[in-house]
Amino acid sequence: MTAVALLLNLVESMLPPMLPYAPGAKIGLGNLVTLLAFVLLGYADAYLILALRCLLASVFGGNVSALIYSVPAGFISLTVQILLYHFLFRFVSIMSISFAGATVHNAVQVAVASAVVKTNLMAMLPFMLAASIVAGLTVGITAFLIIKYLPKKVYAL
Amino acid sequence: MDEKKIDAIRSKKFPMGVLDVVVLAAAIALTVFLVCTVFGEKGSGVEIVGADMRIVLPLGENATRRISDCLTVEIRDGCVRVSESDCKNKTCVKTGKVSRVGESIVCAQNGIVITVIGGGDLAGSVGKG
Numbered sequence: 001m002t003a004v005a006l007l008l009n010l011v012e013s014m015l016p017p018m019l020p021y022a023p024g025a026k027i028g029l030g031n032l033v034t035l036l037a038f039v040l041l042g043y044a045d046a047y048l049i050l051a052l053r054c055l056l057a058s059v060f061g062g063n064v065s066a067l068i069y070s071v072p073a074g075f076i077s078l079t080v081q082i083l084l085y086h087f088l089f090r091f092v093s094i095m096s097i098s099f100a101g102a103t104v105h106n107a108v109q110v111a112v113a114s115a116v117v118k119t120n121l122m123a124m125l126p127f128m129l130a131a132s133i134v135a136g137l138t139v140g141i142t143a144f145l146i147i148k149y150l151p152k153k154v155y156a157l
Numbered sequence: 158m159d160e161k162k163i164d165a166i167r168s169k170k171f172p173m174g175v176l177d178v179v180v181l182a183a184a185i186a187l188t189v190f191l192v193c194t195v196f197g198e199k200g201s202g203v204e205i206v207g208a209d210m211r212i213v214l215p216l217g218e219n220a221t222r223r224i225s226d227c228l229t230v231e232i233r234d235g236c237v238r239v240s241e242s243d244c245k246n247k248t249c250v251k252t253g254k255v256s257r258v259g260e261s262i263v264c265a266q267n268g269i270v271i272t273v274i275g276g277g278d279l280a281g282s283v284g285k286g
Contacts, residue, residue: 013246039158039162039163039166040158040163041158042158061245061246063245063246063266065245065266066245066246069265085162089162089165091176092176093169093172093173093174093176093177094166095172095173095177096176096177096180099180099181099184103184113263113265116265116268117206117263117265117268117269117270118268121261121263121270123259123260123261125191126188126191126192126194127192129184129187129188129191130188130192132184133181133184133185133188137181140172141172144166144169144172145172147163147166147167148166148167148169
């Protein structure tokens, strides 16, 4: 799963920015793997896959400084998604969990970027929210279809 | 792994429920409102802020400036863009042209923020370019 996440990360890095006014906003294809991991494999596996993905993606991409953004955004986003899934599963769907994850991920990235460049970048948040809607829908629907149609024997080893 | 939850997801016909539609509609409405609020009029200048400098350039005059010896800012036809940067991921270059008040280009690796500003914000420069 880590290899798939890395591959999706690589493919996504080659795509142009999703929104011109929200640099850094992505669909978050890597988040699809994280979402599937905590549903199909368990929470610990999801955290492990996320940590490996962040580390390996920054090493292979030759940009270790990207860890400053990917690690806090990834871990906070995953924690929020797991909390929603664990405690509010009756009320929220995979799509809403995915949307919440994308929103938190983008918000944390803007906050970290603001701290790094010591400038208030909150004006970017509306564009990041727009990006989160697209990302949440894309990842949420894809995750739903995979969970629904993936044969159990593939993940229940 | 919780088999019951997986089975519950599998049993659904559609990925979206009523609550999802409500949340999505609210998010879209909020986004449209915020974007309309932030998306200002055409800017008259551009503010370039780095660790030890602040430069303000008019958007009305075509110009090309090397900033802190790490990126090149180009102003053409009332728009500003980063034409070249020595950073790794080139997010600042990929951002493309911006021209409206409040829009910005960020080169996080070099610690440089380029923001389009309105008429009342135009002022002098501080530090080195």
